[in-house]
Amino acid sequence: MTDSPARSNIPTFDSEEILAGIRRWVEIETPSHDGVAVNRLVDVVESDLARIGAPTKRTPGRDGFGDILEARAPWGDEDEPGILIMGHLDTVHPVGALATTHVFRREGDAVFGPGIYDMKAGSYMGFYALQHFVREGRRTKLPVRVLYIPEEEVGSPTSRAAIEAAALKSKYVLVMEPARDGGKCVTARKGWGRFDMTITGRASHAGSRPQDGRSALRELARQILDLEAMTDYDKGISVVVGMASGGSAPNVVPALATATIDLRVPPGIDVDAVVNRVLQRTPFDPDCRVEVTGGINRPPYEKNAGITALFEHAKACAAEIGFVLEDTPLTGGVSDGNFPAALGIPTLDGLGADGRGAHALDEQISYASLVPRAQLLVRMLETLT
Known part of the structure; x- marks a missing residue:
């Protein structure tokens, strides 16, 4: 599954650059049931991906929801099973929260904004990782695909089929939902x-x-x-x-x-x-x-042998970067990671930014977590085989 990590290969990232990209996505408000609003962000993400040469496929939304956006890295065999990065672009917050209850601001290590923790920071990191490889003129050993979902917060009623189809073409699924309880990733969900x-x-x-x-x-x-x-x-x-x-x-x-x-x-x-x-x-x-x-x-998301092996690989990459990665015991919250895990695809969830307050008035990410979490994703992408 893995190459041995080497500390000299850890990329250097700029926290301010990562945060600026996250802010750009956060300040486009995207309540799940407002497909027009969600598609404003889909437009921006599609443009960002085009800028780095990533081919995209956009599936029109239905039932009032936004569009599903798929992309692949501009390298590798598109038919070869590879790594799927998953994120969602919708939030639970209504349009107007940015100007009232969830003003974007930074207070010390905490950065606030509607949906910043759940999960625009993590979704942006998926793009940022691809951008890093393009900037460096490097490729991953496996092809990489990214899938952005428009209505995860209400159960992904129009995108489940797309999620499962993408997962079945993948060796691994990395879900950029937020980290839990001080930086832990997720290996099992109810x-x-x-x-x-x-x-x-x-x-x-x-x-x-x-x-x-x-x-x-x-x-x-x-x-x-x-x-x-x-x-x-x-x-x-x-x-x-x-x-x-x-x-x-x-x-x-x-x-x-x-x-x-x-x-x-x-x-x-x-x-x-x-x-x-x-x-x-x-x-x-x-x-x-x-x-x-x-x-x-x-469906339930069970920590099986494949998920355990994927977590151990992530843990080794984190140790190389300089932090200890733990996983949570079973969590009652669900995500789109439940779908590929139930299909038997090794799935690791909770790889996004650390923070707290999902869906709450104090929703926030930890500024200090941005670089190590981005480094972790990049190291996983370049070492998974």
Whole structure:
């Protein structure tokens, strides 16, 4: 898999140059559901890639989402399995956050901005690494491809097929999601399921004829308790009803209620059995009807032998650079890395910038992490075989 690292081969990078590139991408706001906004950044990224001679393929978005952008390094056999770098360009933050809640600024080591940690810093580093090889007139031993996703934050509903197709053409997948817990990378993630529940009861006057009604909200309350009782922290399973609503007026027995269900399942668990328990709901009140739709959006990402070997290689590269790389234990957060990992492709996630506050008001990256994380990516690209 690897060549032996040599310290003399560590590239020298300029933190200010890296940050300037990240800022340029961050200051184009890209909420997932605003395909027009996301495509403003896709235009810029496509132009940046063209500038370094990287051939690109742009797939038009659908269902209101932005375009999928694929690129390959301007060297190597395009049909040879190689290294896939993955990132997403969308964020959870609305247009306007840059001027209000997430003003771009640097305070000591912390650099703030909408989506800077999750994950525009890492996505930019994927481009920066390719640019480095072009500047140096050097090539990697394996062909390198980059895939930018427009709607990862909402589950990649229109890009999963593109992700899986690109992964199946690859020997390794490097996911530039942010580092965790002080610089750790990610080698395992839980699977994620998303479900919608609709309960139909019977309306009646809450004062004069409550006995004629069948409360959908009462049924919903009982279903919520039953669903959340499936949570088993020892096994790593969680079921959370995140949103619920129902009823039509204060004086009417509610005939309709709805809820959303979030499911997290770790590797090694019978996913189908857990999903079936969510889907196959028996009403507590036989006069109510309960319907659940949905399923697993991202399969579990398990640390297998291939992923372990890829992590050990990354760890050796990090030691050469001068820092200790660790991986997290199983994390409940999901990413597009779940897809290639589930296909059996060695996948290493969390290779982006260190920081904290994903999706939060204090979302930030560590300025000090920019150079070593960029060096790590470059060293992996030039030593993986």
